[in-house]
Amino acid sequence: MNDKLVVTGYIIKSVTYLENDAIVTLLSADGLLTFKARGVKKITSKLARLINLYSYVELELTKTGKHYILTNGTVISSNSQIYNSLDSMCLLGLISESILTFLNEVDISIFILFNDLIKAINGEFDPFTMTLICLSKISLKAGYGLNVDECVKCYSKLKIVSNSFKLGGFICLNCANGEALESVEYLKTVRYVFKVDEENYFHHVISKKLSIRLIKEILEHLSYCFDYPKLVFSDMINNLY
Numbered sequence: 001m002n003d004k005l006v007v008t009g010y011i012i013k014s015v016t017y018l019e020n021d022a023i024v025t026l027l028s029a030d031g032l033l034t035f036k037a038r039g040v041k042k043i044t045s046k047l048a049r050l051i052n053l054y055s056y057v058e059l060e061l062t063k064t065g066k067h068y069i070l071t072n073g074t075v076i077s078s079n080s081q082i083y084n085s086l087d088s089m090c091l092l093g094l095i096s097e098s099i100l101t102f103l104n105e106v107d108i109s110i111f112i113l114f115n116d117l118i119k120a121i122n123g124e125f126d127p128f129t130m131t132l133i134c135l136s137k138i139s140l141k142a143g144y145g146l147n148v149d150e151c152v153k154c155y156s157k158l159k160i161v162s163n164s165f166k167l168g169g170f171i172c173l174n175c176a177n178g179e180a181l182e183s184v185e186y187l188k189t190v191r192y193v194f195k196v197d198e199e200n201y202f203h204h205v206i207s208k209k210l211s212i213r214l215i216k217e218i219l220e221h222l223s224y225c226f227d228y229p230k231l232v233f234s235d236m237i238n239n240l241y
């Protein structure tokens with residue numbers, strides 16, 4: 001029995017399979033979809049252009065048995081300029097890998113985040129701020145967000161002076177024995193990235209230095225929560241910045 005499906009989304013993973021095929025993952029508004037693309041490693045393949053990383057595509061898939069097979073499609077936006085920037089490749093790689101590693105369920109909110117990250121990388125906003133927002137929202141979705149409303153030890157909302165990923169959020173002055181005191185800017189930023197809603201992702205730019213510090217801290221936190229999976233792009237972030 002054949003089942004046809006038309007889907008629109010971003011190619012976020014492509015792995016060579018056997019000699020000439022690829023197993024490809026698409027991120028759409030409905031979630032993740034993995035399919036097989038036959039013969040795409042041959043230079044004569046007409047389907048190869050449909051599975052380039054970070055392209056925005058409309059694909060026709062046919063269900064054969066348990067698997068979807070790519071049969072046709074259109075490139076809506078190739079986003080090929082992304083390949084010219086190491087920053088862009090690294091940030092998109094990191095967020096794609098984080099979605100695939102840390103999330104069991106991917107819904108439209110993740111698609112909106114990724115779509116906004118592509119827009120940011122294409123010049124509409126600061127890509128490091130948007131990457132940090134993506135990671136914060138991924139950790140919330142994964143069930144490892146921070147409590148940024150009150151002290152996690154005594155529930156006081158007053159005199160918040162520190163943040164602990166290990167304890168799960170903010171800490172007040174009375175409870176901060178041994179915890180490093182943080183600047184107001186740092187604490188406000190942590191609260192902002194965990195709280196900001198979809199309509200306001202592009203409203204506030206965070207300094208590159210602070211964005212990178214928090215990206216690394218959230219990655220370390222997620223990695224710890226998931227028993228240290230090997231993230232290629234996490235190593236790359238640590239080496240680059």
Ligand SMILES: [Zn+2]
Binds near residue numbers: 151153
């Ligand atoms: Zn407290």
